[in-house]
Amino acid sequence: EAQVTQNPRYLITVTGKKLTVTCSQNMNHEYMSWYRQDPGLGLRQIYYSMNVEVTDKGDVPEGYKVSRKEKRNFPLILESPSPNQTSLYFCASSFELANTGELFFGEGSRLTVL
Amino acid sequence: GNSVTQMEGPVTLSEEAFLTINCTYTATGYPSLFWYVQYPGEGLQLLLKATKADDKGSNKGFEATYRKETTSFHLEKGSVQVSDSAVYFCALLYNFNKFYFGSGTKLNVKP
Numbered sequence: 001e002a003q004v005t006q007n008p009r010y011l012i013t014v015t016g017k018k019l020t021v022t023c024s025q026n027m028n029h030e031y032m033s034w035y036r037q038d039p040g041l042g043l044r045q046i047y048y049s050m051n052v053e054v055t056d057k058g059d060v061p062e063g064y065k066v067s068r069k070e071k072r073n074f075p076l077i078l079e080s081p082s083p084n085q086t087s088l089y090f091c092a093s094s095f096e097l098a099n100t101g102e103l104f105f106g107e108g109s110r111l112t113v114l
Numbered sequence: 115g116n117s118v119t120q121m122e123g124p125v126t127l128s129e130e131a132f133l134t135i136n137c138t139y140t141a142t143g144y145p146s147l148f149w150y151v152q153y154p155g156e157g158l159q160l161l162l163k164a165t166k167a168d169d170k171g172s173n174k175g176f177e178a179t180y181r182k183e184t185t186s187f188h189l190e191k192g193s194v195q196v197s198d199s200a201v202y203f204c205a206l207l208y209n210f211n212k213f214y215f216g217s218g219t220k221l222n223v224k225p
Contacts, residue, residue, distance in 0.1 A: 004157075033213070042118075042203060042217040043158070050211060058212060090157055098210035101146050101165070105157025 002027045006091050006106035013081055014114050021076045021109050023091030029104070031094040032074040033058070034066065036087040037108075043090065049074055081113040116141045120204045120216035127194055127223050135189040135219045137178075137204035145206040147171075147180050147187040152201045152218070161189075161202070199223045 004025045013019055025032065033048035035058075045058030049068040063085055065077040074093075078085060088110050092103040121136040139147065146165045150158040162171035167182035176191045187204060204216040 031211070035213075035215075040217055043205075043213075043215040045213055048211060056211070059214070092157070097207070101148055101163050101207050102160045103150075103158070103213070105159065107155075107157055 002104070004091055004093055004104050004106035006089075006109045008109060009107065010110050012112045012114065015082055016080050019078050019081060019111075021078075021089055021091075021111070023074045023076065023106060024072050025074075025091075025093040025104070026072065027093065027095065027104065028071065029093035029095045030071070031097045032068065033092050033094075033103070034064070034074070034076045035090045035092065036060065036085075037090060038087050046076065046089075078111075081111075083113050085111065086113045087111060116145070116206060116208050116212070116214045118204050118206055118214050118216040120202075120219055122217070122219065123201075124220040124222055127221070129196055129223055129225050130193045131223075133189070133191040133194045133198075133221070135202055135204075135221070137187045137189065137216060139185050139187065139204070139206050139214075141185075141206055141208060141214075143208070145208050147178070148205045148207065149176070149178055149187070149189050150203045150205055150215075152203065154200070158203060194221070194223045196223045196225055 034046040035043040047066040049055045091106045148163045149161040151161045162173040164171040164180035
């Protein structure tokens with residue numbers, strides 16, 4: 001089944017404790033991206049990647065890192081989480097984004113930073 | 115900068131009512147425009163799209179027309195169903211790599 005898989009789905013952590021949210025897609029998509037969803041603000045793009053080893057900042061990259069060593073994986077790293085990073089995070093991928101504009105989303109990861 | 119503004123919800127309608135959700139955008143150049151839908155507990159999924167001015171996107175009875183003169187992309191459906199209850203997001207794709215989403219409009223359809 002074609003899908004985007006995120007882990008963990010739910011996480012409660014404390015300020016400053018490094019964490020990684022993994023994202024994997026099995027559709028051979030070149031484009032992958034991360035978003036955070038906050039009430040009243042919709043989705044905001046954190047980082048995106050056009051292909052392996054090619055990443056770039058979205059609208060709200062501060063406090064986050066990403067890497068794209070393999071085509072299928074695009075982990076989101078919070079080196080020193082803070083309470084303002086409490087949010088619902090979505091990973092998404094796309095094949096030929098310029099032509100289709102269609103993003104395939106994971107189910108989301110709800111992160112709470114205390 | 116680029117941005118998307120859509121009407122605040124929630125919008126509550128009776129089944130078979132007419133739906134309009136307003137969306138306007140600010141962008142440089144010629145972005146592509148989209149409506150995505152999010153059902154409870156799920157990620158977003160593409161509902162429809164339009165890639166240039168005057169294009170009409172349509173899917174599952176929903177329609178939206180790319181109006182460059184008014185920088186708008188309003189979502190419409192002639193007769194909503196209970197199963198249409200969800201959160202709807204207007205979005206634009208800039209430079210073929212950056213997405214900008216609106217804040218979302220929750221639709222509740224009552225039987």
